Amino acid sequence: xxxxxRGLELxxxxxxxxxxxxxxxxxxxxxxxxxxxxxxxxxxLNMKKVETVTDLVKVGSKIVDIISVREISKAKVSExxxxxxxxxxxxxxxxxxxxxxxxxxxxxxxxxxDLLGKLAPILMTKDLDIExxxxxxxxxxxxxxxxxxxxx
Amino acid sequence: xxxxxxxxxxxxxxEQNEIQKxxxxxxxxxxxxxxxxxxxxxxxxxxxxxxxxxxDKELLVFKLKKMKLxxxxxxxxxxxxxxxxxxxxxxxxxxxxxMMLVRQKR
Numbered sequence: 370x371x372x373x374x375r376g377l378e379l380x381x382x383x384x385x386x387x388x389x390x391x392x393x394x395x396x397x398x399x400x401x402x403x404x405x406x407x408x409x410x411x412x413x414l415n416m417k418k419v420e421t422v423t424d425l426v427k428v429g430s431k432i433v434d435i436i437s438v439r440e441i442s443k444a445k446v447s448e449x450x451x452x453x454x455x456x457x458x459x460x461x462x463x464x465x466x467x468x469x470x471x472x473x474x475x476x477x478x479x480x481x482x483d484l485l486g487k488l489a490p491i492l493m494t495k496d497l498d499i500e501x502x503x504x505x506x507x508x509x510x511x512x513x514x515x516x517x518x519x520x521x
Numbered sequence: 522x523x524x525x526x527x528x529x530x531x532x533x534x535x536e537q538n539e540i541q542k543x544x545x546x547x548x549x550x551x552x553x554x555x556x557x558x559x560x561x562x563x564x565x566x567x568x569x570x571x572x573x574x575x576x577d578k579e580l581l582v583f584k585l586k587k588m589k590l591x592x593x594x595x596x597x598x599x600x601x602x603x604x605x606x607x608x609x610x611x612x613x614x615x616x617x618x619x620m621m622l623v624r625q626k627r
Contacts, residue, residue: 424525442543460561478579
């Protein structure tokens with residue numbers, strides 16, 4: 370038998386064979402089994418869907434965790450930045466106050482020193498009696514106290 | 522291993538990496554904060570020391586001037602104790618503040 374003939378026979382078998390699905394009439398038993406199979410398939414499909422959704426939720430929650438770690442660290446950093454700024458401002462203010470107070474001390478000291486320096490030649494004057502020198506000292510003392518009070 | 526498990530592992534690694542990075546950044550900021558605190562306290566202490574030195578100088582100059590006047594005319598006394606007391610009070614206050622800052626720095 371040639372190959373051509375064998376091919377024709379095969380074609381014949383295909384063409385003359387039973388058509389798949391051609392006989393659609395099924396018995397009630399077969400229907401029942403088919404229904405059962407369909408239900409099983411649906412159940413499996415639904416279970417797979419549930420599993421997928423659960424996995425998706427897990428993935429989503431992990432992503433939320435990652436984002437929250439980032440956000441928390443950002444918040445902490447900005448909190449610490451604010452603390453650093455606050456501390457620097459506080460130091461600046463405190464240092465400025467100390468400098469200002471020192472300036473006042475120096476200026477008061479200069480006034481006292483200057484006035485005491487001016488009193489010295491008066492006390493050295495031989496022509497002045499003790500009483501006049503005492504009056505001069507008292508006057509200088511008063512002036513010094515007033516000037517200091519003004520500078521407070 | 523399905524693809525969700527792989528995604529899960531990858532996300533866990535990313536989370537670990539994120540936590541690690543956050544820890545490093547926060548540790549760096551904490552160092553910066555501590556540094557700025559220490560620097561600030563040091564700056565304040567230096568200012569206080571300068572002020573104390575200035576007060577000591579004032580007290581010494583006043584004492585010397587008074588001694589000189591007393592030497593020139595022993596009969597005349599000049600009473601500026603309130604000025605001296607004021608300077609000493611300020612000095613004591615500054616010394617106290619300095620002690621507190623030193624404790625804070627530790």
